Amino acid sequence: MTISTLKSRPTYPGLSPDHNARSNIIVCDKAGAEAVTELFSRADDTFAKRSTVIVAEGTTDQDAETLKTALAPATVGFQPSLETGIARLREFLKDAPMGLRLYAAGSEPLIGSVVQAAADYSIDHLSIRTEHRGSLKRRVQCVHCKGFTENVTTNPVTCSHCGLTLMVRDHYSRRLAAFQGVCIDAEVPGEVPETEALYQ
Amino acid sequence: MSGSLLRRVRVAEVEQVANRIKRFRLVDIDNAPLSEFSGGSHISVVMHSGDRLMRNPYSLMGSPTDTSSYQISVLNCGNDSRGGSKFMHDAVSVGSELEISEPLNLFPPCKLARKHILVAGGIGITPFMSMMNELDALHCDFELHYGVRSLEEGAYCKYLQSRYGSRVNVYLQDQGQMIPLESVLGSQRLGTHMYVCGPKPMIDWALQTAELLGWPAENVHSEQFSAPPPGKPFVVKLAKSGREIEVRGHQSILEALEEHGVDAPFLCRGGACGQCETGVVSCDGFIEHNDHFLTEAERVSGKKIMICMSRIPSGSITLDL
Amino acid sequence: MALTFKDETFRDDFTFSNSPAAIRRFPFPFVEDKYMYSVNIEPHTTGPEGSVFEFPFDIDEHYVSEMRDRAMVLQEDPARCQALPHMMMAQWDMLELVMMSMARDYPDLFTLTRDGSKWHWVNRPLKIEQTFTFGDASTLPYEPMEYIGRQVQGDFSIQDQRDNQLWMDAGIITSQADWSLDFDVGMNFFEWHGPVPLAHEAGVFERALKFLLNLQISNPVRRLNWTMTINPRLDTSPENYHKWGKDRTTVTPENVGQKVHLRVEMQGLFRLPRSNAILFSIRGYLLSLDQLVTVPKWGRRLHRVLKTLPEELIGYKGLSRYRDTTIEWLSKYDDGAPTSRGGGPD
Numbered sequence A: 001m002t003i004s005t006l007k008s009r010p011t012y013p014g015l016s017p018d019h020n021a022r023s024n025i026i027v028c029d030k031a032g033a034e035a036v037t038e039l040f041s042r043a044d045d046t047f048a049k050r051s052t053v054i055v056a057e058g059t060t061d062q063d064a065e066t067l068k069t070a071l072a073p074a075t076v077g078f079q080p081s082l083e084t085g086i087a088r089l090r091e092f093l094k095d096a097p098m099g100l101r102l103y104a105a106g107s108e109p110l111i112g113s114v115v116q117a118a119a120d121y122s123i124d125h126l127s128i129r130t131e132h133r134g135s136l137k138r139r140v141q142c143v144h145c146k147g148f149t150e151n152v153t154t155n156p157v158t159c160s161h162c163g164l165t166l167m168v169r170d171h172y173s174r175r176l177a178a179f180q181g182v183c184i185d186a187e188v189p190g191e192v193p194e195t196e197a198l199y200q
Numbered sequence B: 001m002s003g004s005l006l007r008r009v010r011v012a013e014v015e016q017v018a019n020r021i022k023r024f025r026l027v028d029i030d031n032a033p034l035s036e037f038s039g040g041s042h043i044s045v046v047m048h049s050g051d052r053l054m055r056n057p058y059s060l061m062g063s064p065t066d067t068s069s070y071q072i073s074v075l076n077c078g079n080d081s082r083g084g085s086k087f088m089h090d091a092v093s094v095g096s097e098l099e100i101s102e103p104l105n106l107f108p109p110c111k112l113a114r115k116h117i118l119v120a121g122g123i124g125i126t127p128f129m130s131m132m133n134e135l136d137a138l139h140c141d142f143e144l145h146y147g148v149r150s151l152e153e154g155a156y157c158k159y160l161q162s163r164y165g166s167r168v169n170v171y172l173q174d175q176g177q178m179i180p181l182e183s184v185l186g187s188q189r190l191g192t193h194m195y196v197c198g199p200k201p202m203i204d205w206a207l208q209t210a211e212l213l214g215w216p217a218e219n220v221h222s223e224q225f226s227a228p229p230p231g232k233p234f235v236v237k238l239a240k241s242g243r244e245i246e247v248r249g250h251q252s253i254l255e256a257l258e259e260h261g262v263d264a265p266f267l268c269r270g271g272a273c274g275q276c277e278t279g280v281v282s283c284d285g286f287i288e289h290n291d292h293f294l295t296e297a298e299r300v301s302g303k304k305i306m307i308c309m310s311r312i313p314s315g316s317i318t319l320d321l
Numbered sequence C: 001m002a003l004t005f006k007d008e009t010f011r012d013d014f015t016f017s018n019s020p021a022a023i024r025r026f027p028f029p030f031v032e033d034k035y036m037y038s039v040n041i042e043p044h045t046t047g048p049e050g051s052v053f054e055f056p057f058d059i060d061e062h063y064v065s066e067m068r069d070r071a072m073v074l075q076e077d078p079a080r081c082q083a084l085p086h087m088m089m090a091q092w093d094m095l096e097l098v099m100m101s102m103a104r105d106y107p108d109l110f111t112l113t114r115d116g117s118k119w120h121w122v123n124r125p126l127k128i129e130q131t132f133t134f135g136d137a138s139t140l141p142y143e144p145m146e147y148i149g150r151q152v153q154g155d156f157s158i159q160d161q162r163d164n165q166l167w168m169d170a171g172i173i174t175s176q177a178d179w180s181l182d183f184d185v186g187m188n189f190f191e192w193h194g195p196v197p198l199a200h201e202a203g204v205f206e207r208a209l210k211f212l213l214n215l216q217i218s219n220p221v222r223r224l225n226w227t228m229t230i231n232p233r234l235d236t237s238p239e240n241y242h243k244w245g246k247d248r249t250t251v252t253p254e255n256v257g258q259k260v261h262l263r264v265e266m267q268g269l270f271r272l273p274r275s276n277a278i279l280f281s282i283r284g285y286l287l288s289l290d291q292l293v294t295v296p297k298w299g300r301r302l303h304r305v306l307k308t309l310p311e312e313l314i315g316y317k318g319l320s321r322y323r324d325t326t327i328e329w330l331s332k333y334d335d336g337a338p339t340s341r342g343g344g345p346d
Helices: A030-042 A045-049 A061-071 A082-094 A108-119 B084-091 B122-137 B157-167 B181-186 B200-212 B253-259 B296-301 C020-024 C063-076 C085-105 C144-149 C204-213 C241-249 C296-307 C311-316 C323-331
Strands: A023-028 A051-055 A075-078 A100-106 A129-132 A138-142 A148-152 A165-173 A178-183 B007-018 B021-028 B042-049 B052-059 B070-075 B097-100 B115-121 B142-148 B168-172 B192-197 B220-223 B234-238 B244-247 B277-283 B304-306 B316-319 C081-083 C110-115 C118-123 C128-133 C155-162 C165-172 C221-230 C260-271 C278-288
Touching: A023 A030, A023 A082, A023 A108, A030 A051, A030 A061, A030 A100, A045 A051, A051 A061, A051 A082, A061 A075, A082 A108, A100 A108, A108 A129, A108 A138, A138 A165, A148 A178, A178 C241, B021 B084, B042 B070, B042 B084, B052 B070, B052 B084, B052 B122, B052 B253, B070 B084, B070 B122, B115 B122, B115 B181, B122 B142, B122 B157, B122 B192, B142 B157, B142 B181, B157 B168, B181 B200, B192 B200, B200 B220, B234 B253, B244 B253, C081 C085, C081 C144, C085 C110, C085 C144, C085 C155, C085 C165, C085 C278, C144 C155, C144 C165, C165 C204, C221 C241, C296 C323
Parallel strands: A023 A051, A023 A100, A051 A075, A100 A129, A138 A178, B115 B142, B115 B192, B142 B168, B192 B220, B234 B316
Antiparallel strands: A138 A148, A165 A178, B007 B021, B007 B097, B021 B070, B042 B052, B042 B097, B234 B244, B277 B304, B277 B316, C081 C165, C110 C118, C118 C128, C155 C165, C155 C278, C221 C260, C260 C278
């Protein structure tokens, strides 16, 4: 679940089509692609025609063929990693006009990376339509060494840079697209609770 | 805390800038420097006409860094007016003394925008005067699209064109010219924001045009200086003090309370800032919500009212005051 | 009041302490004998002479040493001072407000001479003299917020106002109560208060935000907040929590009086005129419990307040490990006598 009482915790209301948008850019991973298929089924035929889908992570060649068919007539591009997917997104946004609507569907690091990149093009995060799908994995920033640990599925987690044991707080930074990790045994070194697989 | 501390000012200059529009230049009564302000700010002007007290919001038009004087423009609404603008036109002249609030900005340009499209209708030009001054000083990309009935009715058309050149586009209604908003908004780069100020139908038209062109709601901003709409008289009951006060047809609840010496909170007096939000204990019939502050759910609940703008058709309303 | 600046440390050997005069003016935040959460906002107007409320920016005997500690923190971690690009006008607004106030309120210590945009600033305690062009950041050794932030006590954040929200888009934070500017910069009012327990549910932040969005030029407001700190350490940042966190386990019945400090923040909120941003000053005061109980009313009252503090806040403020020891120690100073209302000494 991505529900939390903490107000800095983003919420993802789900994808809905903006029928007025001149063009739609949709970034997703393999799990998020299902949400995109559902989005298309809720929209009229021309919506998909005006849409470009960047599938950024986790697809095999066979997935790609299936998705191309499922998402037709949208333009669908496949990227090997989230990083290259965001680089592709930036190319689209660089010279884009107003009237473009941005969507993101998939894991939280994917949604967060889209929101983070869009800010560089003055796209307000509230105008981005988002839906969480698939893994609950998180990107965590160590508040001590500032290093990012990717694909975190447990709490606590070991910082992949400085090695401290971090408690993953629900406190989230849009600018960093990451949750905050704070040393869990600072007061009594070694006093660490059982590791829980909270973010599978 | 009702309103803010007031400052006494003297009218230093009055100029007829268009058929029904006068520009007033205000200086501190002791020539003390005024506060600097940000583009899009307004002040409230307090007017004493006989035993009537009126407060109208007016946008500041001069340079935000000029602390020697403030400039406002007032459109004379004639006999339709509730009195404030007519009073300014008929009774205020060079040397007159008035009271003003500190500047308040409920219409600031978005500092994250890559470009600003300003859309003005008639007297709605006023908040953009200081905004353009600020954007220009900061070397921000902007353009103005300004619709007026005619050159005689429109204020500052020539001044703006000479100062900002091709960034200013004036459209004369009597020449059949219309703001080509669809083509203006249809060709802007990502990260552009639109601001609109003018009569309500124009604001609605601009917001709808932007929406139909796929502009996100976050990129459009509007400001409407609306006077509280008139209605029939009704009675306000104050739950805490037990008092009953009649609100006349051309009066807001806030004005009626002030007339009877009740200290109620307020700031913008245009239903935008939320300061005068007041709890409703009970009410005959429904509330005519005329503010831009309460959410739809709050309106439906009937538990809150913005007393600067909203009223009831008749009967009585009991407020938590 | 002539100030004598103390030469003291807030780390390692911790030589910080308050003079008797500084104890008397400590802004003790509890106005009654039990814990009550309140937003307690009041106008930040001129207070009694000699009090911490006398001037908008209070300078006291710890000024020079606090500025030295800030410089050390910034040297180790420059990210404690950050401003997003659109905040430059707000930075100048802040510099102007702080310089004008300090020069007006402490003419013996600071002098500001302005000739149009040519400004000349003299800071005698820190032996700084600077001529610069107002509005041109290249004429200062740091950006304006950092430049003046290194010369005024208290942490500062600057909030941009957009879309009926406040966004913390700049700040210089070196003595915070366990929150990270580097992580929080760019967040809105609700987000950066996210970790605060209880208050969200009570609607406290909705009301506070509405109030602040309408904050007026020339009408600043203030409130007090508090926490407790082990040792008079200014840099209780999350960044260094793995270094100072163990301090919390060092409290014993014998050393409570020296180790445990009440830490009070006088928070000021100022509307900045040109940028329409809001400057948030967080002016911290530390007082060891040994020194606190020299005012009998404070010893009695702190004992009663700590006993009624909700569990959520004990955790949030990081008091769990030493609250009981501290209450036990304070009980010696609480004879059950009634206390007068308000925070000041009797």
